[in-house]
Each structure stands twice: as structure tokens, then as C-alpha cells.
Amino acid sequence: MAQQNHQRELSFRDSVDVMFDRAAAHLDEPDGIKHKIKVCNSVYKVRFGVKLRGSLHTFTGYRAVHSEHMEPVKGGIRYALSVNQDEVEALAALMTYKCSLVQVPFGGSKGGLAIDPNEWDEEELERITRRFTYEFAKRDLIHPSQNVPAPDMGTGEREMAWIADAYRRLHPTDINANACVTGKPRHIGGIAGRVEATGRGVQYAVQAFFTHPEDVVKAGLDGGIEGKRIVVQGLGNVGYHAAKFLSEEDGALITAVIERDGAIIDETGIDIDDLKFHITQHGGLSGYGKGTYVEDGPAVLEQECDVLIPAAIEGAINGGNAAAIKAPVIVEAANGPVTANADAILRDKGVVIIPDMYANAGGVTVSYFEWVKNLTHIRFGRMQRREEEKRNLALFKELERLTGKPLAPEFKAKFGQGADELDLVRSGLDDTMRSAYARMREALLTKPDLGDMRTAAYYCSLLDIATSYRSLGL
């Protein structure tokens, strides 16, 4: 173990490739196809200038296209200083595998801009984003049928709105222009439930795990989510929603939250909205009155708990700390939070890892719904909602007539309505997450030598990609 701890960490892309190779070894396909799936098809690097604060500033951006076995290709755009080619290639590969696993009909892509978004004000960021969009759109690297970006670390609805608008100005007669990007605000073609989608998907993934008692027992746990002690790293969009839903709706206790400037530990359970409010007001954890503040945030990853949810950056769990991790279950809400080194150490220890390509697939799944909505030009539920309501109410009336008793008003209020867009998005996401879990499980049951959930996830995903490649005549 000690030897593994000191192994050199691979780059993010190499780490993803190591995990790919483990699964590909189980795949009965020619090496040529495996290699074609593994490599990143193309990566475009651009340096562009924007005149700001009286001088010209040069920015560096990337868009990697990993696999075009299905088009458009899909994946977020990240704004962070750490963005580099290796990272976008690794993230694009994960998008390919993720979309395939959850049966979302896209290839994989990812983009990034090496920038600290906090260094620039809103107006400056808008000018930078519009210029960045122009650089990609003119090469069809933003395009409703070719390449559809979405939010990622450091970007959100605001940036997606600028991208959509900049694209529309370049293509004013394209009736489908709005489908060039997802994660837009509702009023300009976004979809209900997209902001919370990745966190909601993490919740559904945890639910899927806990509804399979054999899987829970294998991890040395028992029972359901209620009362389970969860440590969350990162209270950004994904970590915040996952922690909020798991604690408020499923009764889990968030016993620690790790952020950039330390961690808050509270074995009685942290009020996530309260803590998030504090962070937004004060810019960090410091000064939060409840629980215990610990300055060494990363050390809290090693805290005793039932479930550890890394929802921040890649490589958070690596050769240096994997052996000390005490959680029996890790749910990878971030992309690539466990390095290949750490993965080997944790597998040896028998830790169950619910892999990123599954656990955080909620975002792209709801992006898919948004893209379909944009192409159909109609809100989900608009045609059938009142018809459903009419039928439900007629059914209630008949039930009351037959039994001679009134139904409870709460029951009628809850089940009388037809489904609106948010109900349908949640239903579609829930179904997607449950089906994908069942797929991974089934693969593990029929091919036990796959050994772990990540390898099973890769295996399911690669089977479908290989089939697509073959039908393309490759």
C-alpha cells in the first residue's frame, strides 16, 4: 500500500485512459475499435484578444471533441485558471462515456477558458464570453446539430444566455438557434429543473444504491438513506443541491462540508441552506457559528462517515490520501475526483465507488431534455397537462360515488393535477438514473469479473459506442 501511495500521479487524461483500459480488456472487440473510441478526435485551441480596461488582454480557450459517433457532441464550458488541454480532453472523454451509459444520444465534448472569473466584472465577462462564442461558432464548435455546450465549473445560466444570444446574432435565420447551448435561463428557452439537475441526479444515484440491499450490505452498511452520515466536498451548484436534497428530502445527515477555505463538521447534521447562505454572504466558511470549523479542509475527506461525496475538482482523492479514506461508499459527483492511483487503492480496501460517469450524469440528461424542447419549440406538458387533470378529477369523482366517501383533500390536490414541465423533467431524470443503475448492476451480475461499478459503467458504455462505430462502417 505504501508503495502505491508514492506512485506518481498520472495526468487527468491518462488516469481516465487507465480506467478505460481496465474495462476495454473485458470487451470482445478488435483493438482498432477500442483505440478509436479511446482517443480524442480533435481539440481546438484558440487565443483571442479582448480590449478591456484600456489594454488588449489575450485569453486562451479550448474545445475538445472526443467522439462523434453521435452528433451533436455535448459537454460543458469551464471557466477556471487551471483549464488546459489535458483536462478538457479528459473531461470530453468522460462526456462520451457518460452520455452512452445513460443513453443520451450525444457524442462527448468539453470546453474551457483559462480565466479566473472573479477577476473580471460582469460586463467584462460578457464581452469575453461573446468573443469566445464567436471563435467557436464560426468553426461549428457551437452549433445545434454539431456541438452543444452547457454550464460547468465557473459558468452558469448567465454565460449560457450570452452564448445563445451571440450565436443567434451570427445565425439570425436559424429557427433552431436556441438549441446551440443548454443550461439557459427559463425565459430564453431553458428548461425547468436544469440548474438543480446534476445534484438531483446525484440524489437519484444514491437512492438507486440504497434501494438495492445486497449492494448496501456489500459496502458494510444497512438500511436506507435516512440517518446516514454524509461528507460533501464542495458546496457549488452540484454539491449544494445534492446535499440539500439528500438531507431535506431523504433524511441523511450532512456531517461535514468541505470548501476551499476549510470545513465545517457537525455530527448532528448541517443545515445546508443556512450554510450556503453564510458562504454567499461572507465569501467562505469562516465565521459560521454552528458546528466545528476546521482549517485543513482536505483532511476532512478522511473523516469517518457512511458516504463521501466529492463534488469539487478532479483528483481530490489521490495516491496521497486514498489509503486514509474511511468512507465505505464514495459517490463521484464531480468529474474525475478519484485518480487511477486512488481507484486501485480504494478497490483493494473494498470501498464501493459510484462512478462519475453515472453519478453526475443528471446535468447532461436534463440538457438533453432542454435541447429536445428547443427543437420542438414547445414546453413539455403543455398539450397534455389539462387533459390529465380532467381524467384524474373524473376518476376521483367516480371513486367517491362508488365508495360514498370523500377522498382526502391533500390526496386530491397532490394527484389531481396533470404533470407540468418540472414533474416531467424529474420523472425523465429519475427513470434515466434508475435504468442506468440497473444496467451497471446487470453487467456486474452477468460478468462478475468486471469487479466494480466503474468498470461495469465503462463496459456498458463502451459496448454501445462500439456498436455505433460498427454501424458507421468503421
Ligand code: GLU
Ligand atoms: N458540465 C456538465 C457535465 O459535466 C453538463 C454537460 C451538459 O449538460 O452538456 O456533465
